[in-house]
Structures are given as C-alpha cells and as structure tokens.
Amino acid sequence: MTTYFLGLETSCDETSAAVFTDDRRILSNVVASQNDLHARFGGVVPEIASRAHLRHLLPVIDAALAQAGIGLADLAGIAVNHKPGLVGALLVGVSAAKALALALGVPLLAVNHVHGHIYACRLAAERDIFPCVGLVVSGGHTSLFRCADALSLDLLGGTRDDAAGEAFDKVAAILGLGFPGGPAVERAAAAGDPKAFAFPRAFAHDDRLEFSFSGLKTAVLYACHGQNLSAGEPPTGQRLADLAASFQAAVVDVLTLKCRQALRKTGLPRLAVGGGVTANRALRASLQAMCDKERAELFIPPMSLCTDNAAMAALAVEKWNRGEYAPDDLDAEPNFE
Numbered sequence: 012m013t014t015y016f017l018g019l020e021t022s023c024d025e026t027s028a029a030v031f032t033d034d035r036r037i038l039s040n041v042v043a044s045q046n047d048l049h050a051r052f053g054g055v056v057p058e059i060a061s062r063a064h065l066r067h068l069l070p071v072i073d074a075a076l077a078q079a080g081i082g083l084a085d086l087a088g089i090a091v092n093h094k095p096g097l098v099g100a101l102l103v104g105v106s107a108a109k110a111l112a113l114a115l116g117v118p119l120l121a122v123n124h125v126h127g128h129i130y131a132c133r134l135a136a137e138r139d140i141f142p143c144v145g146l147v148v149s150g151g152h153t154s155l156f157r158c159a160d161a162l163s164l165d166l167l168g169g170t171r172d173d174a175a176g177e178a179f180d181k182v183a184a185i186l187g188l189g190f191p192g193g194p195a196v197e198r199a200a201a202a203g204d205p206k207a208f209a210f211p212r213a214f215a216h217d218d219r220l221e222f223s224f225s226g227l228k229t230a231v232l233y234a235c236h237g238q239n240l241s242a243g244e245p246p247t248g249q250r251l252a253d254l255a256a257s258f259q260a261a262v263v264d265v266l267t268l269k270c271r272q273a274l275r276k277t278g279l280p281r282l283a284v285g286g287g288v289t290a291n292r293a294l295r296a297s298l299q300a301m302c303d304k305e306r307a308e309l310f311i312p313p314m315s316l317c318t319d320n321a322a323m324a325a326l327a328v329e330k331w332n333r334g335e336y337a338p339d340d341l342d343a344e345p346n347f348e
C-alpha cells in the first residue's frame with residue numbers, strides 16, 4: 012500500500028505544495044511564484060510575501076492533491092518547512108500544516124528548508140548520495156556542510172555577509188537589470204568577457220571555508236559609477252555584458268574553490284549542491300569540471316528542484332522512518348539553528 016504525504020513550503024516568496032510517497036516518489040510539486048509582486052521593490056518584501064502566501068496556499072494545496080490524484084483523506088502525514096526563513100511567511104505554512112494534521116488526525120513532520128535543498132539532490136538521483144559535502148547557494152544562504160546522512164548536517168562554513176544569490180540580486184540592481192537578479196545577470200553575462208574586470212575573490216588564498224560577497228558587490232558598484240559614484244546611468248552594451256560576466260566569474264570561482272577545499276578537507280567523494288543559484292549554467296559547468304578533476308561525483312537537481320519548492324519537504328520521509336514527529340505546538344523559526 013502506498014503511503015502519501017503532503018509537503019508545504021512558504022519560507023520566502025514561493026508558495027508551494029507537493030505530494031510525495033514514503034518511497035520518495037514526487038507525485039506533484041506545485042509552485043506559485045510571487046516574483047511579479049516583489050519586482051518593483053527590487054527584493055522580497057516580507058509583509059507582501061506573507062499576505063500572498065495566505066492567498067495562494069489553499070489553491071496550491073488543492074492543485075497538488077488534484078495533480079497527484081488523491082484527496083486529503085489519503086494522506087498519512089503533513090510535512091512543512093518550518094525553518095529558517097521569513098517568520099511571517101513561514102507561519103502561514105506552519106499554521107496550515109498544524110491545522111491539517113490536527114483535522115486529519117495524522118502526524119506532523121517538521122523539516123529544515125536548507126537541509127531540504129541538499130535533499131533535493133537525493134530526490135533527483137533516486138539513490139543514496141550520503142555521506143557527501145553539501146553546498147546551498149540561494150538568495151538567503153551560502154553554506155557548506157558535511158552531510159553524514161540526510162538529517163545529520165554539520166556546518167563547515169558560510170557567508171560572512173551577503174548570500175551568493177543576494178549578491179546576484181544586488182548587482183543586478185546596480186547594473187539596472189530586473190529582479191530576481193540571477194537570471195538577468197546570467198543573460199547579460201553571456202556576451203561578456205569574464206576577464207574584463209579583475210573583481211575580488213574573497214578568502215581565495217585562505218583555507219577557511221567561508222565566503223564574503225559584499226566587497227565584490229561594492230567593487231562592481233565602483234566599476235560602474237566610479238569611486239565617488241558620480242556617473243548616473245547604468246551601463247549598457249558591451250560594458251554591461253563585461254561587468255556581468257566578470258562579476259559572475261568571481262562568484263563562480265570562489266564557490267568552486269571552496270567546494271574543492273571542502274572535498275579535500277573532508278575526504279568525501281561526493282558533492283551535492285542546491286538552492287536557486289544552482290540554476291546558473293556557468294556555476295554548473297565550473298563545479299562539474301572541478302569534480303571531474305577531483306574524481307568526485309557531483310549531484311545537482313533539475314531546475315524545478317533547485318529553487319524553492321515543497322518537494323524538498325520529502326526529507327520528512329527520513330523523519331517518518333525514524334518516528335520523529337513534530338509537536339502539536341510546532342513554531343516557525345526564522346533562524347537556522
């Protein structure tokens with residue numbers, strides 16, 4: 012007999028519901044994006060995100076159940092990404108999950124969203140990927156983990172300031188490109204020379220597994236507008252392409268370098284990468300080339316599992332197998348730990 016679960020994700024600006032089974036088959040993964048609502052502000056506005064989750068969540072749950080061809084009564088458990096994230100946004104998913112679990116009389120399962128980004132690699136691979144080094148690169152996180160198993164992740168290091176995706180978004184704003192910035196910067200970079208500007212690679216000559224992107228962001232700002240920020244208009248044409256390509260190359264270089272250091276330090280033969288920035292083709296190619304040289308296996312999920320989505324909450328299956336249910340008074344937690 013198949014055991015079905017509903018997973019919910021509302022940690023940032025995607026409202027998502029997924030139906031998955033105890034053998035990790037993803038039967039549906041419906042995502043309602045809020046990009047249009049936040050675009051004119053150049054970033055996610057927490058209060059707008061929370062209100063949009065409220066409007067979207069029930070229709071998204073209905074669509075996920077319909078696509079999977081099941082009803083609420085078929086569910087054996089409700090999983091929810093309850094941390095980390097925007098607390099008001101998380102609360103919408105957590106409240107809905109608690110209400111559904113209570114009403115249906117089924118267990119509630121709480122999942123860490125960042126751990127879920129790594130688990131997306133496990134879902135896509137359809138085989139065990141642990142132990143591995145894990146890298147999560149998104150709008151909110153740039154973190155390296157030693158992953159002993161799906162639920163045992165030790166932080167090896169993270170960013171001191173901006174996350175990699177945040178840097179893409181802020182540089183896109185400096186360059187006069189739209190939001191979300193990552194895809195726009197990648198498009199602009201396609202016609203550019205990645206060596207045109209020598210942007211900084213923080214901690215490159217250091218064996219600390221840490222990142223910093225704020226100095227890089229400032230370097231792009233100065234390259235665009237001069238040290239006294241006098242030049243008004245955003246760059247255009249070849250100059251825009253060169254700035255975007257050189258910035259992207261700096262981010263890709265440090266992410267690749269730190270992953271190589273983490274593989275060597277831990278001696279692990281596998282690298283699993285998740286989060287929205289993983290959509291970047293230059294990053295994928297660079298990580299693949301590095302892993303080939305290091306004789307390590309690289310796991311990167313398809314796009315639909317890289318950006319925020321509720322199928323990642325299938326990490327709850329591991330908790331289900333261990334009987335680790337969440338308490339009825341589960342809370343949304345903004346911070347990682």
Ligand code: KG4
Nearest residue numbers: 149150151176193194287288290291318319
């Ligand atoms: O994982 P995600 O969907 O949401 C968070 O949890 O943050 O990641 C969104 C981030 C944004 O900062 C976006 O600019 C970045 O991922 N991103 C990209 C690309 N596509 C999305 N960054 C670089 N290149 C891309 N193609």
Ligand code: ZN
Nearest residue numbers: 128149286319
């Ligand atoms: Zn995320």
